[in-house]
Amino acid sequence: MKQSRIKRVEKTVETIPYVSIVKAFSENETSIEGVVSVNLDDLESPLEFNIVIYPQYPFKSHESETIKFFNINLLEYNHVMGDGVICIHTSSNPIIEKKLLIDFESLKNWIVKYYLNNDKDSHYEHLIVPESTVNDETYAFSFTEVDYKFSKGEYGFVNLTFLSVGKYRETKINNYLTQGFVNAFGGNLAFCNWNEAYKKSKNYSHGIFVFLEEPPAKHKRFIITNWIDFSEVLSDEFLKFLHNCEKEYLKKKRKGQYVPLYVGYKISDVEIHWQTAMIEIGNFPITGVKENQKWYSRLIEQEIKWGLTRNASYKYFFGRGKFTDSIADKRILIVGVGAIGSIVAKTLVRCGCRKIDLTDYDRKEPENICRSEYEFLPGVTDKVEELSNHLYHVSPFVHINHINQTYFEVVSKALFDQPKAKKELEDFLNSYDIIFDCTTDNDLMYVLNSLSLKNQMINLSVTNHSKDLVCAFYPNIYNFVTNQFSKILNNNVEDLYNPTGCWSPTFKASYNDISSLVQYALKQINLIFQEKASRNNFVITSHIENGYQLKLKQY
Known part of the structure; x- marks a missing residue:
């Protein structure tokens, strides 16, 4: 039984x-x-x-x-x-x-x-914070490290940007970005290190901050849950400031609205953390008390409504995995952002790259979406414009510029034989550390390979049905790639996709086909840069005889 x-x-x-x-x-x-x-x-x-x-x-x-x-x-x-x-x-x-x-x-x-043994962990364990809702809504605030050293007891205002509304554990969640900190007397102290796209965001609002230095905790791990427990920590000056802030909010008829109060404290000798508490205008956790013929603000018994606060600094954002600094910290140009180029761009951004420029003459059509990093919702748009927006959605640290494709096309081809134009193009390209040519444009490949470049240029292209990917490093690009496609690889140019209208036929392949090869190639490229190995050209070939396999051959 x-x-x-x-x-x-x-x-x-x-x-x-x-x-x-x-x-x-x-x-x-x-x-x-x-x-x-x-x-x-x-x-x-x-x-x-x-x-x-x-x-x-x-x-x-x-x-x-x-x-x-x-x-x-x-x-x-x-x-x-x-x-x-x-x-x-x-x-x-x-x-x-x-x-x-x-x-x-x-x-x-x-x-x-x-x-x-009363052991201590080598890594920092954040305070345990009970998450609270305000009117059945959750509030979340992201910040980055700033180039400023806060002093104990310092207080002032926080500039915020509303980011988005979402759903979190069956509640509505309101997400905000911390933009910067302002001294109580009006001077800017520090700004968070978001990229320009996020710094220029509208919908500004404000909060309040106070820096305590010591964590507001019981038993070193549990955050304080009642305002009265801050009585020995918050100064009379700050409480007076808090009272004056509430009066100003009430003058603006904001009674009943909530304001975030950022409480800052050290978590190491060089790093601070902010935790936000939501306080209601007209119900701040203070009261007036007359002592020695003077009025003072004093804290009262009131439960603290702690919100969600996240340190989204670069080192944490990419802490779980990024490319080697030899790629991530470099200035990168991607020429051609179609199927291959868009996957390269998005992967680089997800792997911590912060300085990426894009150039492509083409617009995104509905037919491009199935095998690229584009979406249907924006409709027909310039590829570089839509891709930039996607990349900004991925990382608040990437900086993107668009290179005038008409200028690039004219200088690289029509004026190529003119020494002045050629020198101008070389100088422009040499301002980058790494260039990815993902155009599959043989003419452009010839021009670029003929230049005197001091950086790392990498050409990526795939055969029909995405059976093979060819990766070539400058200066051995043009001859290697053309030889692979014309004499070595089985590139079937008969079975192409011919769309309606007077368009050029294009190769057939799914997003999965292309992405598998491109990701494998980027893995190899990252390894080469990481190990400072020889830039050997390579070809990745897919085999399906005994299940799907990818084989890499270096030259």
Whole structure:
């Protein structure tokens, strides 16, 4: 007969030598609960934990463990949540008995590491902040590091830009960008490092800031949740400033609206963090108190409505992965932003590149969308214009310029034989560190390869059906590429896509076909720059005989 879940739990826990059951496990509609005692050799006395096991156990739920160990007396130790839950992350196992042994071993490891040894993590752990809503809406604020050193007690205004409305955990969320900080007496202090597209955003609003230096926390990890607890921290001058701000807001008939108050504090010797609290105009958490014949503003008992605040600085934005600095920090020109060029551009931006210029004579048609980084919604537009907007949506740090394609076309081809024009083109191109030629224009490829360039120029092109991708580095581009396409690769130029009208036929390939090759090529290019390896031309060929495979051959 199959044993019940609760019996399986009890029998397994009883086998663990350092664990004793203090209160027998019981089962209700939502969980299995009990109390255990953990006794290790180095403990002065055993530690008791309330245990709750949820129905999903032994599986995780939304990446969280479905067994909880509670001890509210351990809040001062690392990796304990506000309700006393010990924060453990363990490996998965589909068998209850095995999973229990794993989880109790993790609890034991936590006791040794953080309770007995009082270890500190090398990385910073942000304060635990209870997220609040205002009128059933959530507010989120993003900021970057600024080139300014705030002083303890400094206060003033924050310039904000409304970014977007979205949905977050069944609520409406209002997203704002922090633009900069202004001294209470009117002087600009510092600006966030967004690109010009975001700095020029309209819909400005304002908040208030105060810099505390020390984290506003209990037990070093839990943010203060009532305004009265700030009484020993916020100065009389700031509270007076807060009172005057509210009076000005009320004069402007803004009663009932909410204003973000940025609370800043150090999280290291060189880095600060901001946490925003939403305060209601007409209900600021202060009151007037008369002391020694003078009136002062004093904080009152009032729950703090903490919003969401995120440090979106470049190092965090791309902290999970970016290209080598030998690419990401360079000035890049992409010539041709069709199927290949648009994928190259978007990948470079997602990989941390910040200085990218684009040039292309063509407009985006509906037929381009299926295999490029374009969308239907903007309709028929210039490719460089639409792609720039997409790239700005990806990264608030990329700076994009458009190169006049008519000028580029005339100087590179019609005036190519004129020494002055040729020198002008060389000087212009040499202002870039890296150039990607994604035009598949043999004539332009010939011209560019004939120039005296001091930078890195890379040509990318694909055969029909995107079976092969050819990557060539300056100065060995034109002869290599033309030889590959005409003599070596099987480039079927008969089976082309012929659209309606007097258009040039084009190669056939899906977005998936092209993107697979381009991403592989960019991976190789990044590796070459990262390792400072020889710029060897290469060809990537796809094979489907035994499943889809990509093979790279260097020359």
